[in-house]
Amino acid sequence: LSKDIVSDCIKAPASVLRCKSSVALGGDEQQKEKQAKDAKGIVSYWGLEPTRVSKEDGAPWKWTCFRPWEAYSADLSIDLKKHHEPMNLLDKIAYWTVKALRWPADLFFQRRYGCRAMMLETVAAVPGMVGGMLLHCKSLRRFEHSGGWIKALLEEAENERMHLMTFMEVSDSRWYERALVFAVQGVFFNAYFLGYIVSPKFAHRVVGYLEEEAIHSYTEFLKELDNGNIENVPAPPIAIDYWRLPPNSTLRDVVLAVRADEAHHRDVNHFASDIHYQGRQLKEAPAPLGYH
Amino acid sequence: LSKDIVSDCIKAPASVLRCKSSVALGGDEQQKEKQAKDAKGIVSYWGLEPTRVSKEDGAPWKWTCFRPWEAYSADLSIDLKKHHEPMNLLDKIAYWTVKALRWPADLFFQRRYGCRAMMLETVAAVPGMVGGMLLHCKSLRRFEHSGGWIKALLEEAENERMHLMTFMEVSDSRWYERALVFAVQGVFFNAYFLGYIVSPKFAHRVVGYLEEEAIHSYTEFLKELDNGNIENVPAPPIAIDYWRLPPNSTLRDVVLAVRADEAHHRDVNHFASDIHYQGRQLKEAPAPLGYH
Ligand SMILES: [Fe+2]
Ligand SMILES: [Fe+2]
Ligand SMILES: [Fe+2]
Ligand SMILES: [Fe+2]
Numbered sequence: 001l002s003k004d005i006v007s008d009c010i011k012a013p014a015s016v017l018r019c020k021s022s023v024a025l026g027g028d029e030q031q032k033e034k035q036a037k038d039a040k041g042i043v044s045y046w047g048l049e050p051t052r053v054s055k056e057d058g059a060p061w062k063w064t065c066f067r068p069w070e071a072y073s074a075d076l077s078i079d080l081k082k083h084h085e086p087m088n089l090l091d092k093i094a095y096w097t098v099k100a101l102r103w104p105a106d107l108f109f110q111r112r113y114g115c116r117a118m119m120l121e122t123v124a125a126v127p128g129m130v131g132g133m134l135l136h137c138k139s140l141r142r143f144e145h146s147g148g149w150i151k152a153l154l155e156e157a158e159n160e161r162m163h164l165m166t167f168m169e170v171s172d173s174r175w176y177e178r179a180l181v182f183a184v185q186g187v188f189f190n191a192y193f194l195g196y197i198v199s200p201k202f203a204h205r206v207v208g209y210l211e212e213e214a215i216h217s218y219t220e221f222l223k224e225l226d227n228g229n230i231e232n233v234p235a236p237p238i239a240i241d242y243w244r245l246p247p248n249s250t251l252r253d254v255v256l257a258v259r260a261d262e263a264h265h266r267d268v269n270h271f272a273s274d275i276h277y278q279g280r281q282l283k284e285a286p287a288p289l290g291y292h
Numbered sequence: 293l294s295k296d297i298v299s300d301c302i303k304a305p306a307s308v309l310r311c312k313s314s315v316a317l318g319g320d321e322q323q324k325e326k327q328a329k330d331a332k333g334i335v336s337y338w339g340l341e342p343t344r345v346s347k348e349d350g351a352p353w354k355w356t357c358f359r360p361w362e363a364y365s366a367d368l369s370i371d372l373k374k375h376h377e378p379m380n381l382l383d384k385i386a387y388w389t390v391k392a393l394r395w396p397a398d399l400f401f402q403r404r405y406g407c408r409a410m411m412l413e414t415v416a417a418v419p420g421m422v423g424g425m426l427l428h429c430k431s432l433r434r435f436e437h438s439g440g441w442i443k444a445l446l447e448e449a450e451n452e453r454m455h456l457m458t459f460m461e462v463s464d465s466r467w468y469e470r471a472l473v474f475a476v477q478g479v480f481f482n483a484y485f486l487g488y489i490v491s492p493k494f495a496h497r498v499v500g501y502l503e504e505e506a507i508h509s510y511t512e513f514l515k516e517l518d519n520g521n522i523e524n525v526p527a528p529p530i531a532i533d534y535w536r537l538p539p540n541s542t543l544r545d546v547v548l549a550v551r552a553d554e555a556h557h558r559d560v561n562h563f564a565s566d567i568h569y570q571g572r573q574l575k576e577a578p579a580p581l582g583y584h
Contacts, residue, residue: 046374046563048580064440064578082338122432129428136421137481139453140414141474143460148356150453154446161431161442168435182433189429271338286356288340 063238065165073244074257075264080215082263084270090202098209113221113230114171117258121164122181123188124214127207127269128157130192131200135282148287149272156265162242163258169236170251201276204269211266218259225252355530357457365536366549367556372507374555376562382494390501405513405522406463409550413456414473415480416506419499419561420449422484423492427574440579441564448557454534455550461528462543493568496561503558510551517544 053061053068061068086092109116132153139146173181196203224230235249243257268288275285345353345360353360378384401408424445431438465473488495516522527541535549560580567577 046559046566048559048563051581053581065437065443067581118435122435125428125432129425133421133425136417136449136453137477140417140456141470141477143410143414143456143465143470145357145457151357151450157428158443161428164432164435165437173435178433178435185429185433267338267340271340274338289343289345289359 061241063241065162066242068241071242071244074260076256076260078260078263078267080219080259080263082267083212084205084208084273090199091205094202094205095209097206098213101210102213111224111229113217113224114167115173115177116217117221117255118164118167118171118173119177119181120214120217121160121167123184124210124265125157125160125164126185126189127192127196127203127210128153128155128160128265130189131196131203132157134193134196145283147283147285148289149282152268152287156268159261159265162238163261166236166239166242166254166258169238170233200282201273204273204276208266208270208273211262211269214262215259215266218255218262221255222252222259225255353533355533357454358534360533363534363536366552368548368552370552370555370559372511372551372555374559375504376497376500376565382491383497386494386497387501389498390505393502394505403516403521405509405516406459407465407469408509409513409547410456410459410463410465411469411473412506412509413452413459415476416502416557417449417452417456418477418481419484419488419495419502420445420447420452420557422481423488423495424449426485426488437575439575439577440581441574444560444579448560451553451557454530455553458528458531458534458546458550461530462525492574493565496565496568500558500562500565503554503561506554507551507558510547510554513547514544514551517547 055061055068084091086095105116105120109119132150135146135150135153138144139150192203195206221230225232230251232250232252235245235251235254239245239254239257240247240249243254245253245257271288272282275282347353347360376383378387397408397412401411424442427438427442427445430436431442484495487498513522517524522543524542524544527537527543527546531537531546531549532539532541535546537545537549563580564574567574
């Protein structure tokens, strides 16, 4: 075990963390107490005791979903205005599908942007996972490389899930909203799955346009924060660790980082669609590196 | 773009690579020429030109499926003998299911262990992907953390896929074998998907036992290498880079590294099953760190 941990620590800049391969508890804060109680009950035959990871200041690392060396700084310089002009029928269908989906969302959420963000992130985290999984299975079936696209799409999915984990901390969801998420996921997962099998270029284009809308709605979110309609609360700790934000950051800084992520997703997905439009396969063009 | 690459490079030990954010071609060697020809055709509007990554010696990094900082050294000290004694009916069903699946495999492949390894890795890379995807969707639906298990299972799937990419370099597949892979994946993906939804503890137990069989069959592979029935060819370059093997490594070293990986998967999956057997959810026990 310790050997593996050492090789993991090597990945991190020495100043960010210290790893200890001693047997200790990890996990998210709210579960810590329960875990402490149950710790002895966990089988240790397999030698997989959780590892303690510490921050630079010696404080324990609270998150199991990402480690210090996986945190990153959002690139806020990204161009928010880029847009793919629909070129042909398929593009136009993708564009108007997304525009049509905005109506019910606008109606349902109105100006509750925190809630809207949280709910929409549960949907946004689906396409990357579906695309990554399908490319993974294709790579296995055909005995061929993927050009890094499996990882790129799975990382996008994980990044969207982290958006959800962040907005969860600042918004509440009601039971009927959770029920809605349940139903929407069932429909959207299957629709995107089929769509990706039939036409990956259409599927990636739809995501590209969805991300353009996401940028727009986060921009509205920022306006509401600036004019005081939404309170600019302190950034939740998970967001500070995930985007390496300064300790006194606020919700506004979080929304800026999230919006920059969405711009990256927009670029990656329009790019993927463009590759398909050129009659090429994704594996022929190496996936962008270090995009989340 | 360059900002992101810098933050990626930080993850790597400084001695392993140099990153250049210049516009250049990457991709796997066999595709390089084709790419060079088509490079100008790739849209660059999205600013996602492939990044050049170099090895320590300045040679270009050839792989897009993993980067220097994602390579690792296999822990060859892992106990190959560990076994989960079937404790109850469900365990026994899992155990005998796997044992029953060995018969057709033994019959089909006999002593062609290279071919056997390649074919079975196309199956082995499925459970981690399915489990990771289902946990991802569950995390989204329930607005809850996953304890790091999504990443752990997806990393297992990617590691199995890398086994396939490695054995592809030393074995040939015939058309009817590829057709078989196609059919088996269709059946196994859906069976495991349903199995994981109905009983994750059963699903992880089955994988645990599959990995025990994998260890056995790689041990047989090693015997055939040692008694000269299979030629101990030089390790393919992708394996040398992936497991950080010395440059003059052979197929035997590769099989040793792969077998150690399988032992890790065995431990992780039996562990996951044990957690479920205790009536707990995976997210309550942080996923092991740095296992592949
Ligand atoms: Fe998002
Ligand atoms: Fe997004
Ligand atoms: Fe394997
Ligand atoms: Fe395995």
